[in-house]
Amino acid sequence: MAVPRIDPVLDAEARVEPNMILVPPASAAHDWHASSWFEGGWVMPMGGYLLRSADRTILVDAGLGPEAPAGIDPSAQLLDNLGTLGVTTEEVTDVVVTHVHIDHVGWLAPQGQPLFEYARHHVHAADWDWIRSGPASGAGTDGVWDILGKVSDLVEIASGSRTEIADAVAMRLLAGHTPGNCTVDVETSDGPVVLLGDTAYHPVLLVEGGWSSHADLDHAGAARSRETVADEAERSGALLFGAHFPGGAPGRVVRDGAGRRQWCSVTR
Numbered sequence: 517m518a519v520p521r522i523d524p525v526l527d528a529e530a531r532v533e534p535n536m537i538l539v540p541p542a543s544a545a546h547d548w549h550a551s552s553w554f555e556g557g558w559v560m561p562m563g564g565y566l567l568r569s570a571d572r573t574i575l576v577d578a579g580l581g582p583e584a585p586a587g588i589d590p591s592a593q594l595l596d597n598l599g600t601l602g603v604t605t606e607e608v609t610d611v612v613v614t615h616v617h618i619d620h621v622g623w624l625a626p627q628g629q630p631l632f633e634y635a636r637h638h639v640h641a642a643d644w645d646w647i648r649s650g651p652a653s654g655a656g657t658d659g660v661w662d663i664l665g666k667v668s669d670l671v672e673i674a675s676g677s678r679t680e681i682a683d684a685v686a687m688r689l690l691a692g693h694t695p696g697n698c699t700v701d702v703e704t705s706d707g708p709v710v711l712l713g714d715t716a717y718h719p720v721l722l723v724e725g726g727w728s729s730h731a732d733l734d735h736a737g738a739a740r741s742r743e744t745v746a747d748e749a750e751r752s753g754a755l756l757f758g759a760h761f762p763g764g765a766p767g768r769v770v771r772d773g774a775g776r777r778q779w780c781s782v783t784r
Contacts, residue, residue, distance in 0.1 A: 522702065522709060522757070523601055524764050527563035527579030527594035527623070530587065534558055537717055541726025553720050554762075561764045562619045563594055565711055565757065566601060567702065572682045573603060574610040575632065576700050576711050577759065581622020581663075594623050608632045610681060613639045614713025615697040616647045616664065617656035617731075620759070625666035637667050638681055640674045640689060643696025655731060674698070690715050690745065692738030693731065699745065708754040715741055717760050722746045722769055723777035746777065755782060 534549040537560075545551070564577035575598075584591035598605070611632050613621055616639065623631055647661050664671070674696075679687045684703040691697055693714045700711040714731065721727045721742055732738035749756055749769045757766045767781040 521568070522704075522711075523566045523568075524561070524757075525564045525566050525575070525579070525594055525597050525601070526561055526764070527581075527597070528584055528588045528591035528619075529562070530560050530589075532558050532560045534718075537729060537731065538720070539728045539730060541724070543726065553718070558718075558762050560760045560762070562588075562760065563597070564620075565700075566598070566603065567685060568603075569682070572609050572685075573607050574612060574682065574685060575608050575635070576612045577614055577620040577713065578611060578623040578632075580619045582626050583622070605632050606634055608635045611635045611637045612681060612687060612698075612700055613637065613643075614687075614700065614711070614715075614759070615640075615694040616643045616660050617694070617714065618658065618660055618663075619656065620713065621660055621663050625663050628666055630667045630670055633670075635670065636672050637670045638672050638674055638679070638687060639664070640679075640687065640696030640698050642689070642691065643694050644671070644673055646695045655733070690741035692734045692736075692741045693729070694733055697738075697741070706755075708752050710745065710749065710754050710756050712745065712756055712758045714759055715745060716758055719758070719761060719767060719779035719781075722749075722756070723779050750777070 534554050540548045563579045564575050567574040579594040582592045651657050674687050677689050681687060686701050687698040688701050689698055699715055702709040716722050717729050728735045746769050753768060755766050765781045767779050770778050770780050772778050
């Protein structure tokens, strides 16, 4: 599968306070949330990514859905933005769910019926079992099983550490944020691309030690997963897309002259 382009499909945006999402290391300054990392504020995108080839149209994550909470604006834009890309819901061949939080599954069954009715829906077994067993409410899981239950006939359960979705596209288990949290690894003619989902909410978690996220179920596991991603991306030069990175901008993990990790944003 040659993937000529990876297109973001925005569903909603929300301006967030960094301390609502991130937990800094103990060494951070008291005004860390006003640092250069967050200059201008953090406008958090929510949505998905579209991968296309001659025979496959893959949507990675399905946004927040039509019932957005108050304060999220614009919202419910995913279908319009798919249309702008020239794609109908019937043309989507695969939906990959990086993890089972509401802002990644919201459009799967917005009226109680599968929206992407001809698509295989890929969910990792660890997340499927976890959400089906009824995790504690809150933390992005409210209503998720109701949605996934509506598309269960279309679900293909991924298992193990790596599951091939198509030629050059694979789900990779990197647990921590949720038990079955996955990245989507894509091989392109321009080099490797990694769609992180929520493996890292913000680039700072990839290049500075000691950070965590309030939303991670297993903080130690999530930290190990981020370190794995950062190490591999540094070696490979992979282009990284985070589901909620400010402005949706991808980037690479590099080293500066002093040997410190840095985040290098890439304009596409």
